[in-house]
Amino acid sequence: MSQEPAWDLYRTFLAVLREGSLSAAARSLGLTQPTVSRHLEALEDAVRLRLFVRSQRGLTPTEAALELEPYADTIASAAAAMLRVASGHGAVVGGTVRISASEVVGVEVLPPILTALRERHPHLTIELVLSNTVEDLLRRDADIAVRMVEPAQDALVAKHVGIIALGFHAHRRYLDRRGMPATLGELVQHDVIGFDRETPAIRAMLKRVRGVDRSAFALRADSDLAQLAMLRAGFGIGVCQVPVAARDPDLVRVLADAFVLNLPTWVVMHEDLRSSPRCHTVFNALVDGLAAHSKAGASSAHREPGTRPEMPPDKPEW
Known part of the structure; x- marks a missing residue:
């Protein structure tokens, strides 16, 4: 490599990777399409690698481009941080x-x-x-x-x-329609809102709470906001932050003594x-x-046996 590529070439490279076409990348950067094309050519010349292949779906990144992506992303993050400072x-x-x-x-x-x-x-x-x-x-x-x-x-x-407590909640409309479950076992008779894909964090939570099974969920979504929206719509029973639910008089805590997760x-x-x-x-x-x-x-969250509430000092310690 005879000359180090300019930083703006990496920015253009990332935009093309994320947008999938020259025109979309140009719009996101506020540049013209010919300028984006010249930037890519200049970067390919500098690194002596082919980075994209044209296809019917747009530009497909090569294996070399995918290997370079995390490094270009680091450069972009550092540049953005420098501007913030x-x-x-x-x-x-x-x-x-x-x-x-x-x-x-x-x-x-x-x-x-x-x-x-x-x-x-x-x-x-x-x-x-x-x-x-x-x-x-x-x-x-x-x-x-x-x-x-x-x-x-x-x-x-x-x-x-x-600590932010999580608990089962349901809208009053749903409980008026279907009744209040008395035990975790009765959740199988209800419409439960839950996750779709099981992440490491969710697996760790499931080890602490028995009786919660993805196969029994009536609605599955990986977006917590989507789950909260369905909860507020009265779709069924779902998990919500206790202090968030406490602001809405129509959201009722369900199985407070049987289910609590402290974050x-x-x-x-x-x-x-x-x-x-x-x-x-x-x-x-x-x-x-x-x-x-x-x-x-x-005050409204049930704590697990043997635990005490942790109260932070008034000011952070540096």
Whole structure:
């Protein structure tokens, strides 16, 4: 390789990989199609590899392109993180902070927290990534993450904010129609909402809860938001965060003494960002807001025998 490729070539390469065609990639990047084509040709010349094959379905990546994808993605994440860091320098708390959270936390819990934060700091810009996968903070895919598992990496700053309880719930309309189950065994007589594909996290939960069988679900969906929507529509009985359900008088806790899952909740960021005013401010706001959320459901959540509620300190320890 006689000359190192420019960063914008990798960005174009990723756009073509994700969009599947030159025209779609051009629209996503705000470039013309000939420019995207020239970028690909320049990258192929630089790395001396063929990266795409034209087909009736568009551009098909070669094996070499698929091997290069994670490295190009790392470059793109680093470039985006650099811009976020640069945006946060100044006399006021401002700039861009990228937050990763699960679907339910991002839609049901964070909006009022982030709204109040924006009112206090109008120069802050928030990028909210909703995903049930764990974003890689070491690669700077996000600046701050809300996680339901304790982070293991030493390079991360983490604050345990409490426990969010999960329990079975149903809409009043459904219970009026079908009645209230008295035992877990009676769930087979009801319309149960549950997962479709069994992930490692779900398998770990199933070990703690007996009597929950995918084959008996009347509706299967991997989206937690879809499950919550069906629960609110009165489709059947499903799992919901206790503090989320507590805000809706029409959602009724079902089998509270027989079924409970406690999710320890963490706010996490890379240790290099703890000196950043913008990240420090957002981190503290998430810690306070999520601690209040977990406390809101503590009084109505049944705890497993032998456990005590864990209450986080008022402020994070750095």
